[in-house]
Amino acid sequence: MHTWHWQTWQDLPYLTCSLLNSFPHGFFTQQCSPRPPAELIEAVQPQVEVYRVRQVHGNAVLTPTEIDSALQQTTESVPETETVELPPADGLLTERGAQAVWVCTADCVPALIADIKTGQVAAVHAGWRGTAQEIVPQAIARLQQQGSQLEDLRVALGPAIAGEVYQVSTTVAAQVGATVVKEVVADTNADVDRVLDALNQLPDSPLLRDPEPGRARLDVRRVNALQLEQLGLAPEQIAIAPYCTYQHADYFFSYRRDRLKKVQWSGIVSTGD
Template identity: 65%
Template sequence: MISPQTSELELNNSANSAHSWQWRFWEGLPYLTCSLLANWQHGFFTRQFSPRFPVDLVQVLHSDAEFYRVRQVHGSGVLTPAEVSEFLGREKDPGMSEFESLPPADALVTEREKQAVWVCTADCTPVLIADETTRQVAAIHAGWRGTAKRIVPEAIARLVSQGSKLENLRIAMGPAITGEVYQVSQEVAAEVGATVVFADSETEILTALQELPNSPIFPDSEPGKVRLDVRRVNELQLKQMGVAEEQIAISPHCTYQQPDYFFSYRRDQLKKVQWSGIVSQ
């Protein structure tokens, strides 16, 4: 288990060794940052910040930033802050909760400076992206369903439509459940894996995945099951788009295996989350 006292050097020796992950503290509470996004205010927050929401957490990153979130639905929808504001301005059913009144989507892409975009996760992958040239950013919620729908490439396509170039992007995948402990059905693994390998049947897809270097699937003792590394699949999607390895960082932290710092739905079966956010410049 990696604790807040772990040194930067030890984190460097974990995953994606070209990039380091740092523990930061706000009022004594720990959150993570990534060296790849050092030029942007950002954070992958821990369970210690619960039950704070973006309205509170934005003060940690940039007190003057406007903050935006969506109603995450495990899909491929990508919105801008302007589109969120437009949706919120529509007439709503007075019986709706604040959460129900949010627009459905799983990624936010900024349009101008001082916009903070947020996603929440509890085993799914929080992905924060920044553009070195345009200074715009994105926040993405990528569970297995969203990954199967290529939510990260969809968000990048939106950034590109707004002037970004692939070579200028910096992409950090935060704490999530690791492949070694994430048991899924072979059907789910094949649905996700079909985004990075090309085969006709479930068996052929799984075989092709197993043959990949640093395979995103692991064997499981239960018939019909495998272990799936969702972050690795997202990494493969990015590389197939033309994103270079040095543009990608993957956190060494596992939400399932680190209960002291992260909520995990798979572990606890509770609807509790941690937030991740980044501010455009």
């Protein structure tokens, strides 16, 4: 069983996961806000390169080289008086050691991925839209292109809104859930109800009942875990934080709870050459 541990930096709490013990990392709390990754990295591993992106709820995954290239092109076309915008993406993966990749979340899933053999890592922002577009498998596909083997990967899914309090439309639930019942979706007649029925039949289903017609409760982290297992990762390669951003108001921002655009950051540092 993977364990999650509270750490402190400057008396501020953040979480780490035993699954990623050999990688400097952290899932930071609202207490650490509004500090950006450039400051938070001091808690994890100082003096490494820090990368983040402009998150857009898609499934693009970028490397530091791609981020730098996009920034260079933007800088050349933007007047000096204007702020240069980060490239749009929702996942980042490293290319060598001493690179830190960061994502921010409020209720969405922060996924930190590490390769225990190559030392490369990825950070992913997986909301329901990104999960419906399989952003975590997308990040893993890019790691595989860099030489990763599935059995060497470790994935920690950090604090996010829990299924029992995450009410969505049945249409959204079906759209996200369709990624893990593809045999049903392959049937051209597969409607929302058929997808939901198939999800209900899964062991430890990510779909929970909701008393309101046309609504469902959806466990997005469980969908991500199922996507990973269907890729070929073993359950012991995956850890899910026992914290809900909506229910643990003392530690985490929740957009669903507060309707405020505030976030917490999660980051991980690559090792090796």
